[in-house]
Amino acid sequence: MEKVMGGSNNDTAQYDTTKALDVVVRSRRGQYNNTILEHSSDKGTGGIENSEDYFAQRKEVLEREASLGFDYACQQKASEDELQANEILQTLRHNDDICVYKQEHARKGYGGQTHRRFCGDHFLSNVELIEETEIFKVAQKIPKGAHLHIHFNANLPPNVLLDIVKTQPRMFITSTHPLTAKNEFINYSECQIEFRIRSTADELPSNLFPADYKSGNTMRFNQFLEEFPNNYHRSSVDDWLESKLIFTWELFDKRTKMMKEYTKRCLQKFVRDNIQYAEIRVNFIQANQIWLDDGSGQINNEGIMYIIINEYEFRKTNAYFNGLKIIYCTPRSFPGDQVGAALDECASFKRNQKYSKYVAGVDLVDEEAAGKPLKHDERLSIPFLFHSGKTIDDTEGNLLDALLMNSRRIGQAFALQLHPYIMQQIKQKGICLKTCPISNEILGLTSRMSGHSIYLLLANNVYCTVSSDNPALFKSTLSHDFYQVLAGNSDITLHGWRQLIEWSLEHLCTSKDKSVGIYSQWENHWNEFLQWIIETYGGVKRMAE
Structure with a gap:
C-alpha cells in the first residue's frame, strides 16, 4: 500500500x-x-x-x-443582500466565539467536569454572555413574524408587574409568615405572598412585620414598601419581591386598570421585540377573574376578552404590530364538566360578533402527565391548538390524539422525535409545531440547545416555529429563543431564520387575505433588516483563531 x-x-x-x-x-x-x-x-x-x-x-x-434541507427554498431565492447578510452573520458568530466565549474561564458542568464556555450551552449557563454577543443584537433586530405560543399571564417580567402594582391605591399584600427578625431566613425565604385588591369593607388592616401577624390579614402595599427597609437588610424591597414573584406572580388579584395597563405593556413588548403578529394564550378560569377598581366585585371571562380586545383596538394604529388573536385556554386537569363548560364558553365567544374575529382557537393546558389525555375532550368545532408532547416520551399519547383530532398546530411537541410514524403524518397533514427552546431547556427536556428536538424535526422538514412560552418565568424574550436556535447548531443560518419566520406567517389562524397582508408588511421589514445588518456590520472582518 x-x-x-x-x-x-x-x-x-x-x-x-x-x-x-x-x-x-x-x-x-x-x-x-x-x-x-x-x-x-x-x-x-x-x-x-x-x-x-x-x-x-x-x-x-x-x-x-x-x-432536502428545510431552508433550501430560502437559500435558492435569496437576494444579494440576503447572501451578504448571511456571510456577515457567520463572521459575527465566529468572532463572538473568540471575543466572548473563549475569553471566559472554564466552568464546571455536570458531575464536576470542567469545560470551556461555548455558544449553545444551556440558556441559564450562558444568559449573561448571550447579551454581550453581536449575534444577539442581530436577533433582537430581526422581524420575527408571528408569535404563536405565548402565555399572556407570563409575558411581562416581575419588575414590570411591580411597577403596575405600585400605582394601585387599593392594593394590599398578605403573607403566610410574619416577617420578623426572629427566624428571618425561614420567614423571608419560605413565606408565600399575595397581592389583593380590597374594598374598604373587606380590608383586614394589619402589619406583616410583628410576630403576632396572622396569615391572610392584609397590609396596605404602600405602607409595606415604607417599612420593609427597616426590617430586612439583605436586599432591597424590589429585589426581594421579584424573587418571590417569579413563581407566584399569577396570584395577583387584578383590577380593570391593571389589566389595561398590563395589556398595553404586552403590546409594547411585542413591538420592542420586533414581532408583527401574536396569538396570545389566555387562561379563562375563575382564579383569573378581575376585580373592579373599587374592589367591590369581579368581572367575568367575557370582561377579560373585552378589556384585551378594546386595548388592542385602541392601540393598533402602530404599523409595526398589526395582528392579535386570543387562544382560549383551560386546564386539562379540571373535571370533565368544567372543561365542557369552558369549551361551550369558547364556542359562545366564537359565535359572538364582537369577539369572533379575535378567537384563534382552543387549547387545554397544564402539565400533561398530571392531567387528562386529550382524548377525553372531543366536542368543539373551532380550531384545536393543543399542547402535546411537552415531555421526554409522551406516555399519555397526546401527540397521537392531537393528530387524530386535527389540531391545526401543536405546541411544544418535544417528544415527537421518538414517534417517527406520527411525525410523518404530522408532516403530511401540514401541521405546524410551535417549539419553545428555552422553556424546554429550563424544564429539563434537554441539557443544552444542541440536543433540542427542533433540529431533528427540521431535518425531516416538519413545519416549525420559534416561541417563548413563559418568558416572565425565564427572564427571556423571543430574541433569546431565536439566538438559541442559531447557537445550538452551526448549520442554522440567516436562511434558516427566515424559513422559521415564514412558516409562522403561513400558519396563522386568520383569513387568507389578512395573512397575505401581514406577510407583505413583514417582507418590507425584512428588507429593512437586511440593510441594517449590511450598514452596521458590513466592514467587520473574520478574526484569527
Missing part, C-alpha cells in the same frame, strides 16, 4: 487526499457493485473507478442532501 502520510516536512511529505482515495478504491474494488447513489454508470459496472469519480459522486450526494 502506498505511503499517504509523511513526516514533519510539509514540502515533501504531506497528506495527499487524492492518492489516499485511489489506494482505498483499488483495495476495495470488486466489493461494491453500485455507486454511492445506487445508479448505473455509463461504464456499466456502477463502481467507483478513481478519486475523480469519488469526488463527483460525493459532491452529488451533498447537493441532493442540501436540496
Whole structure:
C-alpha cells in the first residue's frame, strides 16, 4: 500500500487526499457493485473507478442532501443582500466565539467536569454572555413574524408587574409568615405572598412585620414598601419581591386598570421585540377573574376578552404590530364538566360578533402527565391548538390524539422525535409545531440547545416555529429563543431564520387575505433588516483563531 502520510516536512511529505482515495478504491474494488447513489454508470459496472469519480459522486450526494434541507427554498431565492447578510452573520458568530466565549474561564458542568464556555450551552449557563454577543443584537433586530405560543399571564417580567402594582391605591399584600427578625431566613425565604385588591369593607388592616401577624390579614402595599427597609437588610424591597414573584406572580388579584395597563405593556413588548403578529394564550378560569377598581366585585371571562380586545383596538394604529388573536385556554386537569363548560364558553365567544374575529382557537393546558389525555375532550368545532408532547416520551399519547383530532398546530411537541410514524403524518397533514427552546431547556427536556428536538424535526422538514412560552418565568424574550436556535447548531443560518419566520406567517389562524397582508408588511421589514445588518456590520472582518 502506498505511503499517504509523511513526516514533519510539509514540502515533501504531506497528506495527499487524492492518492489516499485511489489506494482505498483499488483495495476495495470488486466489493461494491453500485455507486454511492445506487445508479448505473455509463461504464456499466456502477463502481467507483478513481478519486475523480469519488469526488463527483460525493459532491452529488451533498447537493441532493442540501436540496432536502428545510431552508433550501430560502437559500435558492435569496437576494444579494440576503447572501451578504448571511456571510456577515457567520463572521459575527465566529468572532463572538473568540471575543466572548473563549475569553471566559472554564466552568464546571455536570458531575464536576470542567469545560470551556461555548455558544449553545444551556440558556441559564450562558444568559449573561448571550447579551454581550453581536449575534444577539442581530436577533433582537430581526422581524420575527408571528408569535404563536405565548402565555399572556407570563409575558411581562416581575419588575414590570411591580411597577403596575405600585400605582394601585387599593392594593394590599398578605403573607403566610410574619416577617420578623426572629427566624428571618425561614420567614423571608419560605413565606408565600399575595397581592389583593380590597374594598374598604373587606380590608383586614394589619402589619406583616410583628410576630403576632396572622396569615391572610392584609397590609396596605404602600405602607409595606415604607417599612420593609427597616426590617430586612439583605436586599432591597424590589429585589426581594421579584424573587418571590417569579413563581407566584399569577396570584395577583387584578383590577380593570391593571389589566389595561398590563395589556398595553404586552403590546409594547411585542413591538420592542420586533414581532408583527401574536396569538396570545389566555387562561379563562375563575382564579383569573378581575376585580373592579373599587374592589367591590369581579368581572367575568367575557370582561377579560373585552378589556384585551378594546386595548388592542385602541392601540393598533402602530404599523409595526398589526395582528392579535386570543387562544382560549383551560386546564386539562379540571373535571370533565368544567372543561365542557369552558369549551361551550369558547364556542359562545366564537359565535359572538364582537369577539369572533379575535378567537384563534382552543387549547387545554397544564402539565400533561398530571392531567387528562386529550382524548377525553372531543366536542368543539373551532380550531384545536393543543399542547402535546411537552415531555421526554409522551406516555399519555397526546401527540397521537392531537393528530387524530386535527389540531391545526401543536405546541411544544418535544417528544415527537421518538414517534417517527406520527411525525410523518404530522408532516403530511401540514401541521405546524410551535417549539419553545428555552422553556424546554429550563424544564429539563434537554441539557443544552444542541440536543433540542427542533433540529431533528427540521431535518425531516416538519413545519416549525420559534416561541417563548413563559418568558416572565425565564427572564427571556423571543430574541433569546431565536439566538438559541442559531447557537445550538452551526448549520442554522440567516436562511434558516427566515424559513422559521415564514412558516409562522403561513400558519396563522386568520383569513387568507389578512395573512397575505401581514406577510407583505413583514417582507418590507425584512428588507429593512437586511440593510441594517449590511450598514452596521458590513466592514467587520473574520478574526484569527
